[in-house]
Amino acid sequence: MSNFYNQTRAASSLMRRLKRSVINPTAVSRARCFTTTEGHRPTLVHKRSLDILHDPWFNKGTAFSMTERDRLDLRGLLPPNVMSSEQQIERFMVDLKRLEVQARDGPSDPNALAKWRILNRLHDRNETMYYKVLIANIEEYAPIVYTPTVGLVCQNYSGLFRRPRGMYFSAEDRGEMMSMVYNWPADQVDMIVVTDGSRILGLGDLGVQGIGIAIGKLDLYVAAAGINPQRVLPVMIDVGTNNEKLLKNPLYLGLQQHRLDGDEYIAVIDEFMEAVFTRWPNVIVQFEDFQSKWAFKLLQRYRNAHRMFNDDVQGTAGVAIAGLLGAVRAQGRPMIDFPKQKIVVAGAGSAGIGVVNAARKTMARMLGNTEHAFDSAKSQFWVVDANGLITDERENIDPDALPFARNTNEAGRQGLREGSSLVEVVRQVRPDVLLGLSGVGGLFSKEVLEALKGSTSAKPAIFAMSNPTKNAECTPEEAFSIVGDNIIFASGSPFRDVDLGNGQIGHSNQGNNMYLFPGLAAYITEDEVLKGMIFPPISKIRDITKEVAAAVVKEAVEEDLAEGYRDIDARELQKICQNEEEVLEYVENSMWSPEYPTLVYKRG
Numbered sequence: 001m002s003n004f005y006n007q008t009r010a011a012s013s014l015m016r017r018l019k020r021s022v023i024n025p026t027a028v029s030r031a032r033c034f035t036t037t038e039g040h041r042p043t044l045v046h047k048r049s050l051d052i053l054h055d056p057w058f059n060k061g062t063a064f065s066m067t068e069r070d071r072l073d074l075r076g077l078l079p080p081n082v083m084s085s086e087q088q089i090e091r092f093m094v095d096l097k098r099l100e101v102q103a104r105d106g107p108s109d110p111n112a113l114a115k116w117r118i119l120n121r122l123h124d125r126n127e128t129m130y131y132k133v134l135i136a137n138i139e140e141y142a143p144i145v146y147t148p149t150v151g152l153v154c155q156n157y158s159g160l161f162r163r164p165r166g167m168y169f170s171a172e173d174r175g176e177m178m179s180m181v182y183n184w185p186a187d188q189v190d191m192i193v194v195t196d197g198s199r200i201l202g203l204g205d206l207g208v209q210g211i212g213i214a215i216g217k218l219d220l221y222v223a224a225a226g227i228n229p230q231r232v233l234p235v236m237i238d239v240g241t242n243n244e245k246l247l248k249n250p251l252y253l254g255l256q257q258h259r260l261d262g263d264e265y266i267a268v269i270d271e272f273m274e275a276v277f278t279r280w281p282n283v284i285v286q287f288e289d290f291q292s293k294w295a296f297k298l299l300q301r302y303r304n305a306h307r308m309f310n311d312d313v314q315g316t317a318g319v320a321i322a323g324l325l326g327a328v329r330a331q332g333r334p335m336i337d338f339p340k341q342k343i344v345v346a347g348a349g350s351a352g353i354g355v356v357n358a359a360r361k362t363m364a365r366m367l368g369n370t371e372h373a374f375d376s377a378k379s380q381f382w383v384v385d386a387n388g389l390i391t392d393e394r395e396n397i398d399p400d401a402l403p404f405a406r407n408t409n410e411a412g413r414q415g416l417r418e419g420s421s422l423v424e425v426v427r428q429v430r431p432d433v434l435l436g437l438s439g440v441g442g443l444f445s446k447e448v449l450e451a452l453k454g455s456t457s458a459k460p461a462i463f464a465m466s467n468p469t470k471n472a473e474c475t476p477e478e479a480f481s482i483v484g485d486n487i488i489f490a491s492g493s494p495f496r497d498v499d500l501g502n503g504q505i506g507h508s509n510q511g512n513n514m515y516l517f518p519g520l521a522a523y524i525t526e527d528e529v530l531k532g533m534i535f536p537p538i539s540k541i542r543d544i545t546k547e548v549a550a551a552v553v554k555e556a557v558e559e560d561l562a563e564g565y566r567d568i569d570a571r572e573l574q575k576i577c578q579n580e581e582e583v584l585e586y587v588e589n590s591m592w593s594p595e596y597p598t599l600v601y602k603r604g
């Protein structure tokens, strides 16, 4: 079978598995004990007294009613005034805002790390209230629990660590993982985010401290996608670190040895996968921030056998495609013109190659899904890495980058050669889109941006997608001031919009794989797109999740892939899907929301 058909077959099999996993058992069929429809059903707990107050899953603090205090042996263990959850949050926010002003932590946002500490302490005490605060203030606190502050948290994790969260599997645990998974208290886990800490954002190898990124991603699963926090599990696989500073730091919390490699490394990951899928056969495992060398290999190794995906390869691709299609619309052209876009990508790692692979497939699909279309689509991309433009003359070329290596003769006709610099490539190609996934802050220098002024596009797009903030390839101010007002700008970490004067705003979109859904491209209205907005604001993220989940349910039902979940079988789902409103309502009711359930004690 031809390469093209193999690839499309692989893509549709991925879609099938992802749809299945979305229908059963994730977002749309989420933990029903906390849903709005079943919110009144009491939750059984097997503990009482101080044990309840010390359990963040069940603790309500001052919000325990008097009857509950009696029922759970809490009378006298709390101050007498029973608070509503709104009052609790008000009290917390007063404290948070006061401490924000006094704290002095880092150079860019002096309060960021202090805010993280305060929120993290709440997370440790009372999960329901933590997520209530996060959801109500997602725009303000996503940059604290997630990128960019999470980067700072990971860099300082050995000092910040107080209470453990998630699970740690280390090279020392070989042979033990199958029993270790039973140390986790939850019988149902739907979502695992796992990292080996080898490439955390653009910050490199942070070893065991990388657990922060898995925790941050799962916070968004709960706050933005309505996943039940009792069913998520952040995981760190510690196979050592090659970060010499950490190896020399006596206070470092991880294994102080160099990373395992080769078969030894694979054996650890294999054992982990076997263990988690044995205990939780329906779990989805998201691989996060693995160095590229392993990101692709592990994806190939597990993708057909397990419910897993790599966020940096596949999630980034999904969100970049949404942005690229949005950029076409912003040029006032129909999306179907996407295959004509000339795209220069800086960075050929897991993210860059993930994006060009998916963009190529999208173009091919738009051109009729033939082998010829797939073949010709690759000529729309110019990939530049640390050694310059990648051509077929490149020695020891990475097999994942090989399909995108430019033909040397043809590059020569364009005035380019193996290793041409980014500025030369931008000058010669005059691209519609300049996309950065290099991890190199400031890579889109004045010279590069000046060169982009020669773009043949009416509205060139600049995607400075590297994280965290200081690793962005350029800032929106630099982009708008150098290239001009008529551009599209998106970045991986959040930046403020730019005031262009004359009442005009230069929109700074956040293009981050937290959105993950290609369905986004259609979510933005024509008006918004023409104003330069290609990604929705994060404040709408729960709403987007709902819309996308509903679309996935409908598609899965149409393709006869939906299995149903718990009390809703496939036939009932089919009925629900006949009515647009009903399917949205079904999804909304299935999302977890942070409301305190009534607790009833039952002997364990």
Ligand SMILES: NC(=O)c1ccc[n+]([C@@H]2O[C@H](COP(=O)([O-])OP(=O)(O)OC[C@H]3O[C@@H](n4cnc5c(N)ncnc54)[C@H](O)[C@@H]3O)[C@@H](O)[C@H]2O)c1
Residues within 6 Å of the ligand: 199, 200, 201, 202, 203, 291, 292, 293, 311, 312, 316, 319, 346, 347, 348, 349, 350, 351, 352, 384, 385, 386, 387, 422, 436, 437, 438, 439, 440, 443, 465, 466, 467, 468, 471, 491, 492, 493, 511, 512, 513, 514
């Ligand atoms: N916005 C998002 O949603 C998102 C998603 C995934 C990754 N990222 C970011 O993308 C970056 C890269 O991630 P990755 O997993 O691909 O990393 P990686 O280390 O695997 O790849 C980095 C690539 O950049 C290239 N590079 C280095 N210096 C360069 C230079 N001067 N010019 C051009 N290319 C250069 C390297 O050769 C390599 O190909 C990170 O900063 C990460 O935070 C962002």
Ligand SMILES: O=C(O)C[C@H](O)C(=O)O
Residues within 6 Å of the ligand: 147, 200, 201, 202, 289, 311, 312, 466, 467, 492, 512, 513, 514
């Ligand atoms: O974590 C993020 O903010 C996005 C992405 O997964 C990354 O690795 O940078």
Ligand SMILES: [Mg+2]
Residues within 6 Å of the ligand: 201, 288, 289, 311, 312
């Ligand atoms: Mg990542």
